[in-house]
Amino acid sequence: xxxxxxxxxxxxxxxxxxxxxxxxxxxxxxxxxxxxxxxxxxxxxxxxxxxxxxxxxxxxxxxxxxxxxxxxxxxxxxxxxxxxxxxxxxxxxxxxxxxxxxxxxxxxxxxxxxxxxxxxxxxxxxxxxxxxxxxxxxxxxxxxxxxxxxxxxxxxxxxxxxxxxxxxxxxxxxxxxxxxxxxxxxxxxxxxxxxxxxxxxxxxxxxxxxxxxxxxxxxxxxxxxxxxxxxxxxxxxxxxxxxxxxxxxxxxxxxxxxxxxxxxxxxxxxxxxxxxxxxxxxxxxxxxxxxxxxxxxxxxxxxxxxxxxxxxxxxxxxxxxxxxxxxxxxxxxxxxxxxxxxxxxxxxxxxxxxxxxxxxxxxxxxxxxxxxxxxxxxxxxxxxxxxxxxxxxxxxxxxxxxxxxxxxxxxxxxxxxxxxxxxxxxxxxxxxxxxxxxxxxxxxxxxxxxxxxxxxxxxxxxxxxxxxxxxxxxxxxxxxxxxxxxxxxxxxxxxxxx
Amino acid sequence: xxxxxxxxxxxxxxxxxxxxxxxxxxxxxxxxxxxxxxxxxxxxxxxxxxxxxxxxxxxxxxxxxxxxxxxxxxxxxxxxxxxxxxxxxxxxxxxxxxxxxxxxxxxxxxxxxxxxxxxxxxxxxxxxxxxxxxxxxxxxxxxxxxxxxxxxxxxxxxxxxxxxxxxxxxxxxxxxxxxxxxxxxxxxxxxxxxxxxxxxxxxxxxxxxxxxxxxxxxxxxxxxxxxxxxxxxxxxxxxxxxxxxxxxxxxxxxxxxxxxxxxxxxxxxxxxxxxxxxxxxxxxxxxxxxxxxxxxxxxxxxxxxxxxxxxxxxxxxxxxxxxxxxxxxxxxxxxxxxxxxxxxxxxxxxxxxxxxxxxxxxxxxxxxxxxxxxxxxxxxxxxxxxxxxxxxxxxxxxxxxxxxxxxxxxxxxxxxx
Amino acid sequence: xxxxxxxxxxxxxxxxxxxxxxxxxxxxxxxxxxxxxxxxxxxxxxxxxxxxxxxxxxx
Numbered sequence: 001x002x003x004x005x006x007x008x009x010x011x012x013x014x015x016x017x018x019x020x021x022x023x024x025x026x027x028x029x030x031x032x033x034x035x036x037x038x039x040x041x042x043x044x045x046x047x048x049x050x051x052x053x054x055x056x057x058x059x060x061x062x063x064x065x066x067x068x069x070x071x072x073x074x075x076x077x078x079x080x081x082x083x084x085x086x087x088x089x090x091x092x093x094x095x096x097x098x099x100x101x102x103x104x105x106x107x108x109x110x111x112x113x114x115x116x117x118x119x120x121x122x123x124x125x126x127x128x129x130x131x132x133x134x135x136x137x138x139x140x141x142x143x144x145x146x147x148x149x150x151x152x153x154x155x156x157x158x159x160x161x162x163x164x165x166x167x168x169x170x171x172x173x174x175x176x177x178x179x180x181x182x183x184x185x186x187x188x189x190x191x192x193x194x195x196x197x198x199x200x201x202x203x204x205x206x207x208x209x210x211x212x213x214x215x216x217x218x219x220x221x222x223x224x225x226x227x228x229x230x231x232x233x234x235x236x237x238x239x240x241x242x243x244x245x246x247x248x249x250x251x252x253x254x255x256x257x258x259x260x261x262x263x264x265x266x267x268x269x270x271x272x273x274x275x276x277x278x279x280x281x282x283x284x285x286x287x288x289x290x291x292x293x294x295x296x297x298x299x300x301x302x303x304x305x306x307x308x309x310x311x312x313x314x315x316x317x318x319x320x321x322x323x324x325x326x327x328x329x330x331x332x333x334x335x336x337x338x339x340x341x342x343x344x345x346x347x348x349x350x351x352x353x354x355x356x357x358x359x360x361x362x363x364x365x366x367x368x369x370x371x372x373x374x375x376x377x378x379x380x381x382x383x384x385x386x387x388x389x390x391x392x393x394x395x396x397x398x399x400x401x402x403x404x405x406x407x408x409x410x411x412x413x414x415x416x417x418x419x420x421x422x423x424x425x426x427x428x429x430x431x432x433x434x435x436x437x438x439x440x441x442x443x444x445x446x447x448x449x450x451x452x453x454x455x456x457x458x459x460x461x462x463x464x465x466x467x468x469x470x471x472x473x474x475x476x477x478x479x480x481x482x483x484x485x486x487x488x489x490x491x492x493x494x495x496x497x498x
Numbered sequence: 499x500x501x502x503x504x505x506x507x508x509x510x511x512x513x514x515x516x517x518x519x520x521x522x523x524x525x526x527x528x529x530x531x532x533x534x535x536x537x538x539x540x541x542x543x544x545x546x547x548x549x550x551x552x553x554x555x556x557x558x559x560x561x562x563x564x565x566x567x568x569x570x571x572x573x574x575x576x577x578x579x580x581x582x583x584x585x586x587x588x589x590x591x592x593x594x595x596x597x598x599x600x601x602x603x604x605x606x607x608x609x610x611x612x613x614x615x616x617x618x619x620x621x622x623x624x625x626x627x628x629x630x631x632x633x634x635x636x637x638x639x640x641x642x643x644x645x646x647x648x649x650x651x652x653x654x655x656x657x658x659x660x661x662x663x664x665x666x667x668x669x670x671x672x673x674x675x676x677x678x679x680x681x682x683x684x685x686x687x688x689x690x691x692x693x694x695x696x697x698x699x700x701x702x703x704x705x706x707x708x709x710x711x712x713x714x715x716x717x718x719x720x721x722x723x724x725x726x727x728x729x730x731x732x733x734x735x736x737x738x739x740x741x742x743x744x745x746x747x748x749x750x751x752x753x754x755x756x757x758x759x760x761x762x763x764x765x766x767x768x769x770x771x772x773x774x775x776x777x778x779x780x781x782x783x784x785x786x787x788x789x790x791x792x793x794x795x796x797x798x799x800x801x802x803x804x805x806x807x808x809x810x811x812x813x814x815x816x817x818x819x820x821x822x823x824x825x826x827x828x829x830x831x832x833x834x835x836x837x838x839x840x841x842x843x844x845x846x847x848x849x850x851x852x853x854x855x856x857x858x859x860x861x862x863x864x865x866x867x868x869x870x871x872x873x874x875x876x877x878x879x880x881x882x883x884x885x886x887x888x889x890x891x892x893x894x895x896x897x898x899x900x901x902x903x904x905x906x907x908x909x910x911x912x913x914x915x
Numbered sequence: 916x917x918x919x920x921x922x923x924x925x926x927x928x929x930x931x932x933x934x935x936x937x938x939x940x941x942x943x944x945x946x947x948x949x950x951x952x953x954x955x956x957x958x959x960x961x962x963x964x965x966x967x968x969x970x971x972x973x974x
Contacts, residue, residue, distance in 0.1 A: 016816040018891070021781035028784070037784030044628040052785030070784070103831060104954040106838045106869050111932045111951045118951065119924055124935030129957055132970045133934050139973075143924050147935065167920040183929045183948050186939055222925050246921040398938070427942045499973035747972075868958045868969050902965060909968045 003034060005072045006079040007059035008086070013067040014040065015090070020067075023089045030085060032078030033071060038086065041066040108136050122185060123172075124148055127391075130173060131155035138168055146172030146227070147186045149387055153234055156227070160238040169242050175225035176203025176385075176395070179210065187397055189426035190460035194219020195254035196311050197247040199240060201226050204342025204385075204397075204424060205259040205287070205304055207456050208483055211426075211465075212308040214458045221253040222246075228343070231263035237271050244271070248278045255281045257311050259304065261347055262289035262367055272298070283310040287347040288366030302355070304348050305484035320485040325478055326492035329417030329450050336490050337410040337449070338381035338420040339403055341396035342456065345422040345483045346383040352487035353379060358494075363388070381420075382406060397429045400436045407440050411448055418450040420490045422483055425457035425468055434468040438475040450493055451477045454486040501912065502864075505745035509764050510842050510860045513748075513804070516736040517614040519665040520693075520728055523657035525649070527604035529621045530592045534604065537568050540589045542600025542797045543755025544770040547586065548579040552756035554635025554792055557884025558599035559584065561637025565645050566603050572637055590751055590762075593738070594621040595730045595797035598633040598880055599756075606645065607653025611668065611731040613739065620734035622727040624648050624656075627717070628888065635884030647713075655714050659700040666696050668732050669846055672806070675725075676857070677850050681814040682729040683798060683807030684876040684891055689725035694718050726798065733800035742767045747908060748841070749861040752803050752873065752896055756795035756880075761900045763863055765908055773899035778879050780892015781819070792882040794894045799875050805844050805857035808874035808893065809836040813849040813857075817876055832874050833858060839865040839873065863908065866901040 020038040027036035035054050039045040041062030049055040054070040062068045069086045073079035105111040112118060121137035123130050127150025134144045138159065151173035163170045171178050177200070178185040182193050189207055191214035198220060200206035206223045213220060224246070226239040240258075247253045256278075258271070263286060275282050276295030284300045285307035286292075294300055301307040336353075340346035343364055350369050353360045359378030361370040364386050372380055384396045384403055396402040403421075410419050423433050430436060434455070441451060453472050457465045472479050478493075480486035527534040539562055541555060548556070560575035563584070569575045578584050589596045596602050600623075608621040626644055630636040660666065671692050672680075678688035694715070705711035718724050737750045746764035753760050760770040775794040782788070801807040811817055812833035815826035833849065836858040843856030861873060872895040879890040909915070931950040933940035940952040959965035 016819075018781065018816045018819040021783075021890075022819050024784060025781060035784050039784075047629060048783050048785075052783070054784055103834050104952055106835070106871065106954050106956070107865075108932060108934065108953060109865075110834075110838050111953050115930055115932065115949065115951045118930040118932045118949075119927065120929055121932045121934060122939055124933075124939060125955055126957075128963065129966070132958065132966065133955075135970065137932070137934075142932070143921070147939070169921045169924060180929055181925055181927075183943070183946070185931070185943075242921055246925055249922050250925055428938065499971075502973060864969055864972050867965060870956055870958070870960050898960065902959070902962075905965065905968060905972070909972060914968065914971045 003072050003074060004076045004079040005054055005056045005070070006083055007056040008069040008083050009041070009058050009062045010067040010069070011063075012065055014065065015067065023086065026089060027071065027082050027086055030078070030082055032075060033073045033082050036071045036082055038067060038069050040064065041068050108133065108140065112140060119143060120145060120180075122147065124186070127151045127173070131159060134159050134170065135162070138163055138166055138170070141166070141168070143169045144171065145175055145178055145185055145225070146170065147175060148172070149174040150391055153229060156229060157235055160235060164238055164242070169224070169246075170239055171225045172227040174229075175227045176397075177206040177223065178225045179220055179223040181222065184427045187424070187426060187428040188223070189214065189457050191458060192219035193221065193252075195221055195252060197221045197250065197253035197256040198223040199226060199243045199247065199256060199258050200224070201228050201230055201240070201260040202344040204422070204456065205285075205344030207342070207424060207426060208304045208345060209257055209259060209308045209311075211457050212305065212482060213312060216312050216314065218312055221250060228261070231260050231267045231271070233264040233266055235267070237267035240267075240271055241274055244274050244278070248280060253280065255283070255311055257307055258282060258284045259307065259344065260285070261287045261344070268292065283307050287344060288351055288368070303351055303484045304344065305482045320481050320488070322485070322489045322492035325480070325489060326496055327450060327478065328496040329493050330447055333415055333417030333449065334494065335413075335415045336379040336418045336420055336494065337413065337416045338379070339406050339410065340381065340383050340422050341385055341400070341403065341424055342422050343383045343385050345456070346381050348483050349420060349487040350381050352484055353381070353491065356491045358491065397424045400430050400433045404440050411441070411444065416449045418452055418490050418493050420486060421451065421453045423453050423455045423468060423472065425455060425463040425465060426461045429463065432463060434471040438471055438477070441475065441477075452480065452486050452490050452493065453477050454480045454483045456483065501745040502747055505743050505765070506748055506841055506860070506862065509740045509743050509746040509748040512616070512739045513736060513860060514844060514846070515615050516669075516739070518611050518668045518732040518735045519614055520609060520660060520668055521612045521665040522610040522660050523607050523624070523653050524610060525604065525653070526602050526606050526608045526621065526623070529608050529610060529619070530594060532592055536585070537566075538585045538587060538603075539563070540587055540592055540594055540596070540600070540602040541755060542589060542596050542598065542795060543753045544758050544760030544772050545588055546755045546757055548582070548584060550757050552792055552795065553882055554880050554884045555599045555756050555795070557635035557637050558601045558632045559586070561632050561641055562601045562603045564637065565642050566605060588753070589797055590753060593619060593734070595734045595800050596623055597625070597726060597730060597798045598796045598878070599635055600797050601632060605649055607649055607657070609728055609731055611728065611735045612665070613735040616739040618735060618738050620731045620738065622731035622734070624652060625721060625724050625727045627721045628723070630885060630887050634880045634887045636887065637885055641885075651710050652714050652717060655701065655705055655710055656697070658704040659697055662700040662704045663697065666693065668728065671696070672729070672732070673847050676810060676813045676847055679814050679816070681807055681810040681817060681876060683726065683801045684817050684878070685814045686725040686729065687722040689729070690718070690722060693725055693728065729806065730798055730800050733804045736804050737800065740764050745912060747863050749803055749863060752799035753797045754794045754799065756793055759794065759897050759900060761896065761904060763904050763908065765911060766904065769907070771900045771904045771907070773897035776894050776897055778877055778892040778894040780879055780890050782879070782890035783888070786881070786889035790881050790889050792880040794877060795880060796877070798877065799896070802873055802875050803861065805840065805847065805859035808832060808876045809840070810847070810849065810857045811874070811876065812852045812855070815851070835871055836874060838869050839871050863901045863904045867898070867905050870898070872896045872898050872901070
């Protein structure tokens with residue numbers, strides 16, 4: 001087989017050598033082409049072409065300012081085709097330009113060069129790295145919201161002590177929700193601005209309370225998350241006290257709701273003392289805690305629902321009538337399985353059950369509730385957002401499929417008469433958690449457990465609360481107006497066993 | 499950390515205060531006393547012995563020994579080297595740099611760049627041009643003949659002319675080149691032209707005969723990469739005063755010998771942190787492919803060390819085309835990425851197409867390791883067999899291991915566990 | 916005074932640097948809130964000993 005060498009010369013045609021090399025590569029890749037090159041006709045280049053055995057007489061005669069297109073192919077046909085392709089490529093503007101692809105900074109440092117006025121770092125990298133990023137942010141004068149969980153207690157203490165010195169707020173770690181100046185951060189619901197401030201050691205606690213307040217027609221000034229361990233002895237309420245100072249000074253805040261799970265004595269005392277010095281009124285919910293000695297301007301409620309009512313100044317208005325909505329659970333069953341994406345919602349359900357005299361176990365037990373696995377008695381409430389479930393996995397609010405296995409398991413457990421779930425919507429949440437839940441449950445039969453739900457959120461949320469409620473109800477799920485009401489409804493259904 | 503911040507500020511101050519001037523061309527032995535009357539060969543990259551040297555560098559070593567008349571033939575040179583009787587040192591240890599194989603010996607003319615702000619000098623041989631050259635391991639009669647011409651004609655002629663000019667200031671020339679599409683590693687055509695313009699009157703005035711002058715003008719004028727070697731000497735002259743600042747994490751040199759990639763860091767002085775070189779990713783001339791490529795080689799990464807080359811790719815968009823299907827518009831992205839690992843922008847070297855951003859300057863080993871972004875280098879690709887020459891051009895990264903080792907050593911040196 | 920700084924956060928426009936889940940940045944962006952997204956990757960390519968050293972060297 002004798003190869004065909006063809007040269008074409010474009011007089012006075014200049015193109016950068018790299019651009020030419022790219023075209024050369026495309027030609028050389030053509031079928032039947034052994035070698036191809038486009039080069040300016042300088043002596044050095046002509047030597048390269050000669051050495052590659054693709055220089056013909058036309059190319060030899062080209063001048064330094066001329067473009068030489070040189071091809072060696074297995075047949076005259078293929079060589080001609082390559083030349084035609086070369087002409088086409090030279091006419092086209094540069095290939096595959098993503099053109100100004102948006103540049104994203106790779107570090108906080110270069111991000112700050114783009115936005116020197118930034119005042120908040122929102123950190124949701126894996127827990128092992130979150131503290132280092134938070135420290136960088138604090139040292140550059142930013143406030144920090146750490147969504148990440150699985151950050152060590154030592155790191156939290158170190159960060160908050162440094163933040164205290166610098167006069168910066170650390171929200172978190174494990175802070176799922178904040179609303180600052182009406183701006184929803186991470187998981188948060190669309191709620192109107194108003195005069196009720198919220199400080200929460202819990203994301204879903206803030207979500208539930210702010211949503212209940214919004215649905216009652218009132219609004220939130222700011223909701224500040226402080227992370228689940230802020231009120232521990234070791235951390236000493238650093239962020240909570242800062243948040244209290246801030247809301248106390250904030251002219252748009254009239255009343256403050258403080259939400260937490262039970263806390264150690266020393267930090268609680270500090271917090272209550274600080275509350276006592278404020279001129280504003282406070283309603284406190286320490287899910288599962290005993291009654292404490294309160295200053296005169298504070299009240300304590302046992303559930304999220306009740307603390308929201310106190311903040312709203314309502315009592316027992318439009319009370320949910322569980323008896324009207326309740327249905328009997330399938331006969332021969334007596335257990336409720338609660339599967340929660342929100343830790344505080346799980347805690348609230350435990351409180352409602354405990355106060356009704358029911359025996360409960362949980363993976364995140366409140367005081368007086370057994371750790372799951374220690375007993376085979378009673379109802380089981382699972383917090384699927386707990387660290388043990390979220391290590392290396394998305395949060396169940398983002399990805400409801402995290403709950404699917406537990407749901408299928410509960411459906412097939414013959415002792416379970418009712419399944420209790422929370423459906424959390426809002427920014428950051430799945431686009432249709434109700435729809436997902438319904439499709440997971442669609443293998444239910446008449447013998448399957450009842451499913452009882454509440455929807456945490458508002459009609460202004462992207463998922464639109466009333467649409468989510470409609471989706472659930474049309475699938476035969478019983479929907480209560482709050483998480484606490486849903487737990488009460490589950491108990492009512494238990495008592496009406498068929 | 500306060501110590502580090504202050505030390506880095508001082509390092510950057512020295513870099514930016516530099517005043518590099520091309521002042522002379524002299525025989526290497528006159529500039530580098532250690533070469534005088536001794537059979538020493540200087541090479542590119544961190545220290546390496548003959549056993550581990552790649553093909554092209556061995557070819558160049560042998561050719562240089564023949565050129566100097568130390569041996570009668572290439573074979574004799576190889577025997578001498580293999581028996582351990584060849585004295586080999588890095589250019590960097592003697593205030594010098596050299597591209598690709600970078601061989602520097604006593605009678606080769608070297609260009610002298612003086613950093614007038616600090617009084618130090620740096621040296622680099624003259625760029626031989628394209629094709630079969632010693633830089634790529636060439637060592638045949640043609641190569642030796644050219645080296646003799648550089649020694650006997652170009653070197654002296656250029657030296658006399660430079661002395662006549664009183665020295666050509668380089669920072670401003672480089673700034674102009676950046677605005678004209680040069681990045682000073684793969685693209686030097688604008689600076690080469692500007693240099694010739696600056697030198698031409700003195701060349702004409704001082705040249706002894708017009709035919710030598712014509713040869714010199716044709717040689718310089720015909721070599722698009724002539725300025726590379728000057729940019730390299732400039733880089734060395736700028737970075738040497740930054741060495742040995744306690745607590746300073748700025749990279750003072752990056753260099754390769756075709757086998758190892760080495761970096762030096764201010765706080766750790768003359769210590770080399772090395773790792774195996776990586777293979778360039780690029781485009782090849784007709785007849786060649788990746789299978790023919792030599793691993794990365796040369797002291798030319800001193801150019802990236804001062805914020806040019808791959809760091810200034812936004813000024814030379816065409817070069818971005820080397821990386822896969824990279825478009826010219828991605829060139830700016832490389833410069834922005836290098837800004838992640840450097841401490842400052844250089845206000846005197848700006849890139850018009852990027853709204854006059856200053857080139858990213860002062861590579862900080864901490865930032866390299868923290869971001870996982872290694873310095874990006876624009877480089878020529880040599881054939882792995884000696885004497886064939888350049889087979890392509892592309893992009894290569896400095897190995898991350900060099901920086902990780904440097905960070906560990908630095909932490910230890912300041913007592914951080 | 917520390918609480919003044921935090922009051923400033925509540926009073927002033929929030930400008931966010933998002934490091935982590937891109938969804939959070941997207942949500943803020945859709946609401947018209949100024950947010951810069953960092954294309955983050957683990958420091959020291961995930962080597963935690965080296966990352967720890969780095970954090971002590973003040974990057």
